[in-house]
Amino acid sequence: MGVIQNRINAFIKLGVFLEQFSQKKIEKKENIAHNDLFFDGFKHQLKIAGENNKWFTNENLLFAIESWTKALSEENIQKWIANENLGTNTSKQVAVIMAGNIPLVGFHDFLSVLISGHSALVKQSSNDKNLLPFLGKYLEYVEPELKGKITFTEEKLSGFDAVIATGSNNTARYFEYYFKNKPSIIRKSRNSVAVLTGEETKEDFENLSDDVFRYFGLGCRSVSKLFVPRNYDFESFFKGMYNKHEIINNAKYANNYDYNKTVYLMSEFDILENGFLMIKEDESYTSPIASIFYEYYDTTEDLKIKLSEEKEKIQCIVARNFIENEIAFGQTQHPELWDYADGVNTLTFLSEI
Template identity: 75%
Template structure:
């Protein structure tokens, strides 16, 4: 599929194209290749994606576009691939089964397969099927060698050499059985946690609200669980969350809030809530929409051991000076290209198939 530099150039151009779409503005730039063919069309796809999935608000779609525009710089891509054997790969057909919880959630796998010199066979979620095929067409225009090497299917996956599949814990069991004879990465449910000490600044707590509410909390990098010290005062937490109060004006979010609140009250669970977010003491990592679970800790070493033992359930740990590889407050939804989902190095996997 052409040289590695040509593939890098194509994704850098895609990043430039996406840079026109952000929450600050949607603005057509004269310098972008093939804009006359693609700019208005992508604006339309954003609208169609919103209509198809009411979790995909314009704000969330544009946030995703903006994040990818920033990630797809030549400097970032070259830093990412520098230690991998990209140029030595014999091209294989890699199937990707994508989730649909947040806009363009499967893009990193798509990018990884193509930048590695492989062909890609994509099976999308019905919840997120409009944005990526359009961006794939753009890639084919800026790098013709991609033509014939990017396929989308709604049918049965056939003829592939390896697979990357993302789903729930239940579908993962099916994937593991179904793809047992193929090289594979199978991704399951994960959630992110925040470790609080009570010494956080107001600014840090406001940043944490982005980790909680971005994409309505539907991403695996969304914080759904808090660890707090004994006798923690939740006022500081709720004060930090308050800047996100407008989220309750989203009808689908409000319906989930009302439903989950009713379930909790009928079950006579103790909850604290502020009109748009509930918190509940619970040992689970995955909390329902509009709610956050919390657990008390009294020993930081024990908590570190627990998080290490539970690492297959935890995507990100948000903290300040608590643990190696922690994520700063407010940064969970801004991963670098080398921040792999589940800690599995996709490029390394793709170099071995």
């Protein structure tokens, strides 16, 4: 456990370092390892990340960092790894192909590989390439044993023993073919849904607005679809969404809203909208930016069967007292370390390669 404890300690120190960067303020604190070397540099990387990707607003960048600050406590890490058999097999080279839809979206895989005692060969998305290499360098400083265990590449991947790859449904087909002879976790695109019954409170809908609008709805944990009883009245839903009406002041979001609204109107689709969000009846799970799809259900039993049959398309189900493993309104963007993407336990996979 000694070697693993060193790695745990490195990530705890990283969490303490990240604590200086919050939505309330960015403030340099005393007695943080290597702070003089890294604080200003990370502040600069945040600025560059926002300039390179206009979806990465300061608020969303700092929200993502706050989430990791909370996750990287000793208590959380120990709870996460408690039942796993880590570090008993030989250290392997694990390729990690990351998405770039939200800030630091690949960090959980990166953390999992290193905590498990393996080396990480990371291929980042061009949409999110600034933050992680800097944090990797910080980890090497606080735990020299990690030097040589972290490699970032833009070249074709080679010399790896296993792979964790996240992408779209199209890239997943390519990954499955390309990595067919290696142990792998290959994630396709998923979306999250909310089940409404008509019993929701004003607070529920305001909380749900976080699930819909955080990261502009670009995350797989973002709610992009509603299931509602037949003849559902959307008035309370729209009132709750108004909580986030200022999102339309973001130029990139506003452009998408205008474009998608034009497409819908030209196609003569029946939509409801409130000036910054459109809703449209549609069986698909993936809605365009600034819109959310909905589908009617007749009985909760029918809906449970449908959700079970289509579980490969769904990341989270937001509901109250409806289904096992549901997520409370407003909580989709607060996953724990043990809330695995696509329900696949990364640590178990890494302990068995």
